[in-house]
Amino acid sequence: MLQIGIRLHDVNTTREKARQTMEERARTAKAEGFSCVHLALSKVIEGTNFDEAAMTEGLAMYIKRVFGQNGLDVAVLGCYLNLAHPDREKLKQIQAKYYANIRVAALSGACMVGTETGAPNAAYKYEPACHGQTALQTFIRNLEPVVAEAEKRGVTLAIEPVWNHIVWNPDRALAVLDALGSRNLRIIFDPVNLLSSEEVDDRERVIGEAMDKLCDRIAMVHLKDFVRENGSLKSVAAGTGEMDYSAILSFLKARKPYVMATLENTDDTNAVWSREHIENLYSAVI
Numbered sequence: 159m160l161q162i163g164i165r166l167h168d169v170n171t172t173r174e175k176a177r178q179t180m181e182e183r184a185r186t187a188k189a190e191g192f193s194c195v196h197l198a199l200s201k202v203i204e205g206t207n208f209d210e211a212a213m214t215e216g217l218a219m220y221i222k223r224v225f226g227q228n229g230l231d232v233a234v235l236g237c238y239l240n241l242a243h244p245d246r247e248k249l250k251q252i253q254a255k256y257y258a259n260i261r262v263a264a265l266s267g268a269c270m271v272g273t274e275t276g277a278p279n280a281a282y283k284y285e286p287a288c289h290g291q292t293a294l295q296t297f298i299r300n301l302e303p304v305v306a307e308a309e310k311r312g313v314t315l316a317i318e319p320v321w322n323h324i325v326w327n328p329d330r331a332l333a334v335l336d337a338l339g340s341r342n343l344r345i346i347f348d349p350v351n352l353l354s355s356e357e358v359d360d361r362e363r364v365i366g367e368a369m370d371k372l373c374d375r376i377a378m379v380h381l382k383d384f385v386r387e388n389g390s391l392k393s394v395a396a397g398t399g400e401m402d403y404s405a406i407l408s409f410l411k412a413r414k415p416y417v418m419a420t421l422e423n424t425d426d427t428n429a430v431w432s433r434e435h436i437e438n439l440y441s442a443v444i
Contacts, residue, residue: 163194218265
């Protein structure tokens with residue numbers, strides 16, 4: 159049974175501002191048939207940037223209460239910051255935010271803290287150096303104390319491979335996992351994020367290799383689609399682009415029963431349709 163969720167900030171996007179609070183978004187997500195959410199706090203609660211000071215025990219209990227009342231799991235607490243930032247003082251602040259998110263995840267019952275893997279520049283933009291060994295070793299070194307904090311608090315930390323970041327393919331992901339050797343360090347599997355415009359037509363091989371190599375360490379899944387636009391790939395709601403999910407859903411059914419899979423890049427006009435589309439495909443695959 160696939161547990162399909164949604165990014166909470168993709169809920170109530172076209173409705174009146176009063177219904178864009180975390181509580182109202184949670185109620186809508188439940189009413190629309192979702193079982194879990196990807197929670198990015200700064201995108202669903204206005205008025206704070208959720209720095210270390212804001213990540214209190216009270217906030218954790220508030221999160222636990224809101225989602226418990228609505229019968230929703232927090233599949234992942236998103237902390238998508240640049241752990242390869244070149245400024246040492248800025249890096250310390252970023253690491254402190256990860257420690258705080260891990261603490262809140264532990265207290266609130268969030269299933270994991272999720273992160274992408276950065277770039278070796280302050281702008282967090284792709285450059286060729288992202289795929290080099292120096293950037294990889296920098297990321298591993300800066301991630302190590304964050305993983306130690308996750309271990310101490312009994313929290314899963316999950317990294318998400320993305321083609322234009324430092325961890326851009328399954329081999330790079332395995333290098334990180336092997337270097338740190340932690341059972342608390344796992345993978346968020348986003349098939350579309352593994353694709354580049356150069357390899358998009360070879361996507362069955364790219365995605366298939368990722369499933370084979372990362373299978374044991376995949377903790378959750380992101381589901382979206384893509385269209386080609388101006389020579390690049392644009393992310394869109396699942397079922398509205400070029401993706402064939404047959405092999406992915408067969409893999410999940412066979413190897414990842416009850417895994418949480420959150421939809422991305424949906425809006426109020428297509429979220430329910432996208433969920434039903436994936437559910438129907440999942441039911442049909444062997």
